[in-house]
Amino acid sequence: MTDIPFGMYIHIPFCLKKCGYCDFYSVTDFSLQEKYISALCKHLESFSREKPSLYPQTVYIGGGTPTAVDALLLNRLLKHISSCFDISRVMEYTVETNPATIDAQKLEVLASNHVNRLSIGMQSSSDSELSALSRIHTYSDFLYGYSLSRKYIDNINVDIMAGIPGQTSDSLDRTVKNILSLKPEHISVYLLRIERETPFYRMRTELLLPDDDTCADMYLSVSSALEKSGYVHYEISNFALPGNEAIHNTSYWKRKPYVGFGPSAHSFICKTRYSYKKNIYEYINAVLSGVMPPLDEYSVLTEKDAVNEEIMLSLRLSEGLDLPYFKEKTGYDILEENRQDITEWISAGLASMNNGVFRLTDRGFAVSNYIISGLLL
Numbered sequence: 001m002t003d004i005p006f007g008m009y010i011h012i013p014f015c016l017k018k019c020g021y022c023d024f025y026s027v028t029d030f031s032l033q034e035k036y037i038s039a040l041c042k043h044l045e046s047f048s049r050e051k052p053s054l055y056p057q058t059v060y061i062g063g064g065t066p067t068a069v070d071a072l073l074l075n076r077l078l079k080h081i082s083s084c085f086d087i088s089r090v091m092e093y094t095v096e097t098n099p100a101t102i103d104a105q106k107l108e109v110l111a112s113n114h115v116n117r118l119s120i121g122m123q124s125s126s127d128s129e130l131s132a133l134s135r136i137h138t139y140s141d142f143l144y145g146y147s148l149s150r151k152y153i154d155n156i157n158v159d160i161m162a163g164i165p166g167q168t169s170d171s172l173d174r175t176v177k178n179i180l181s182l183k184p185e186h187i188s189v190y191l192l193r194i195e196r197e198t199p200f201y202r203m204r205t206e207l208l209l210p211d212d213d214t215c216a217d218m219y220l221s222v223s224s225a226l227e228k229s230g231y232v233h234y235e236i237s238n239f240a241l242p243g244n245e246a247i248h249n250t251s252y253w254k255r256k257p258y259v260g261f262g263p264s265a266h267s268f269i270c271k272t273r274y275s276y277k278k279n280i281y282e283y284i285n286a287v288l289s290g291v292m293p294p295l296d297e298y299s300v301l302t303e304k305d306a307v308n309e310e311i312m313l314s315l316r317l318s319e320g321l322d323l324p325y326f327k328e329k330t331g332y333d334i335l336e337e338n339r340q341d342i343t344e345w346i347s348a349g350l351a352s353m354n355n356g357v358f359r360l361t362d363r364g365f366a367v368s369n370y371i372i373s374g375l376l377l
């Protein structure tokens with residue numbers, strides 16, 4: 001049987017403190033960490049035994065805060081991944097981190113276990129904005145963590161955020177200048193979204209949030225500053241120095257197979273999408289008793305779902321959608337069905353068309369939901 005590559009995602013659902021805006025699944029009870037790592041190890045082992053033809057091409061350990069976990073447990077998990085899977089073919093091995101949880105011992109654990117990329121959540125260089133987000137780190141914690149990380153890992157992503165309560169265009173410019181002075185290989189720029197079931201959602205009327213037009217202007221000004229400094233804007237929220245585009249995340253946008261482990265982790269394999277329930281207790285109990293963890297979502301995609309996903313995900317990427325090829329593959333003639341809208345978007349500078357490839361411009365990315373929803377089946 002031919003070997004099939006997949007992206008491996010491992011969720012570490014522990015944070016020292018929950019940030020007010022975050023809806024990623026995590027708990028603050030670290031007394032569970034040892035049992036959780038044991039459960040993860042068991043899950044990884046049974047998966048590798050049951051699917052021997054699948055091999056990881058990328059590994060991404062996210063969360064939560066993977067580096068908040070005890071260094072010995074982190075070491076145990078990483079060693080276990082290498083013993084269960086052939087990681088010689090792993091092209092990119094990323095761990096997410098929060099600046100306040102990086103230290104030399106943990107970086108040593110990561111570097112000695114094949115981790116070759118770090119993703120650091122900086123968010124802002126303004127301490128008052130970090131505190132408005134209820135982050136546990138300050139800008140100087142970030143600077144310390146970043147320079148320490150540089151001694152161990154060559155490829156670093158830094159996340160920054162626009163639309164933070166109290167943020168102004170000037171303070172965002174300062175964050176961008178500060179990050180550019182460090183020249184990380186990759187920068188992700190996220191717009192703060194107020195998600196349901198977060199403290200920010202409950203306080204939404206009291207938060208001093210920049211309005212939608214200001215957020216769109218912020219996004220365009222960050223995009224332009226990063227592009228001028230040599231970063232390739234290859235995906236709506238992602239910028240990389242040439243050759244440093246994220247391989248793992250790109251596989252999501254290109255609809256390649258990925259398999260997630262841990263509560264809330266998502267998978268996409270054999271036209272099926274599923275995710276595990278956001279409950280660490282149920283996850284641990286199920287895996288340690290030898291049964292599959294409970295599912296939250298499970299769906300087998302129809303042809304129509306697959307067509308719509310491909311449109312949505314391709315248009316997030318600057319490489320866009322090759323319309324003649326897409327028509328040949330799916331039978332959906334996007335150009336014929338949407339000629340007037342497409343012509344208007346191109347004349348408004350929101351999109352471009354070259355040799356049949358339809359792409360959104362930076363201004364188009366800023367209103368991508370509107371454009372993409374107009375093209376779906």
Ligand code: SF4
Binds near residue numbers: 018024064
């Ligand atoms: S540290 Fe990251 S994952 Fe944890 S609550 Fe804050 S934003 Fe969410």
